[in-house]
Amino acid sequence: MKTGLRRLAILGGTPAFAEPLHVGRPNIGNRQAFIRRVEDMLDRRWFTNNGPYVQEFERRIAEMVGVKHCIAMCNATIGLEIATRAAGLRGEVIVPSFTFIATAHALQWQEITPVFCDVAPGSHHIDPAQVERMITPRTTGIIGVHVWGVPCDIEALTEIAQRRGLHLMFDAAHAFGCSYRGRMIGSFGEAEIFSFHATKFLNSFEGGAVCTNDDQLAERMRFMRNFGFAGVDDVDFIGTNGKMTEVCAAMGLTLLESLDEIIAINRRNYLAYRRVLAPLEGIQLYTYDESERCNYQYVIVEVDETKTGISRDALVKVLQAENVLARRYFYPGAHQMEPYRSYFPHARLLLPETERLVQRVMSLPTGTAVSVQDIEKIGAIIEAAIAQRAEILEVLGCSVD
């Protein structure tokens, strides 16, 4: 990498990018195919309520994942709420704190207490050994999260759930198209919940789906998604509105046709980052296990300040000044957000690995809107930031909140 000499924007230079380079830029797929589907939908005048696109989308996902049932939802948060409610979770449910806040909120929304568990040392995933220690008489379930599309320790969690008689579900918001020991994510536990939000590998603008092999659970979730209606005038139990619209399913179906292309671009970008970041001591790329199916949707970096001499927060400021809008997912950890921070003020004492991780991790732009040249420039900015750290820290007054 050739750099070191460029004047960084944070030090008064010109930003490397004229336009912002976002994390989470949506994939678009074949515009014409999407527009054709929308035209058909308008002609049909069927816009929501289990329309033909939603049914086709569900069939395609169930086939890809290898499950009996896929129930499309308006988003993954509602998917989590419906799945946990339909399965009868209550009391306390163990979840990682290193996750998007929706995992916890979906429980608390129903007055189920999310009990935050640490990540396993050196990993970004829930620690099964700590899960076991957190089980109380009020615990009814565990929700593992496949953070960055990398499966959590499904085998260990399954063993604990079976032995202790607990429900087990997975928040698979990041993990569509990924596998665990050769089997597709979506088919583990009682249910797995995908997100098809705009920022996700497969997007339907907003959207989600719950996959399960349990016939009864699937039926309950279908009813709950539609206000609890079991027949035209027949409401069997409480429900909500979790329906996916036809226009969302049209986007999802269109992008399903481009998944191989998107993976190829994501992988190309991941490999480019690996190449440009490899020489930078203290900048550690989160790596994927290439023997599994991966979607390579996230480029995650851990910053070890003891080696770089510059913190993750300072680096994010440097990148943002260059118009590279890196993000600090999942800072500061769900346990440090309200209402959980007030409910469990001492939770951090049980979460040392999470506390350490949230200070180190940043997410960098990738996806179809990012080129290899962009990545080379981003690598050069990080290299220059490390080289010019003394000046940067002076400009930032060493305080980078």
Ligand code: T4K
């Ligand atoms: N579980 C996990 C583990 C999750 O990560 C999520 C969602 C869920 C559950 C819940 O799934 P959903 O209910 O959303 O289906 C974003 C997303 O809104 C959220 O879906 C996602 N996780 C989370 C990781 O990221 P924010 O608060 O960071 O969104 P925002 O508005 O800051 O946008 C993120 C980045 O994406 C920005 O750099 C801008 C860019 N962006 C975003 C949108 C919407 C675009 O370039 N275009 C767009 O249209 O939460």
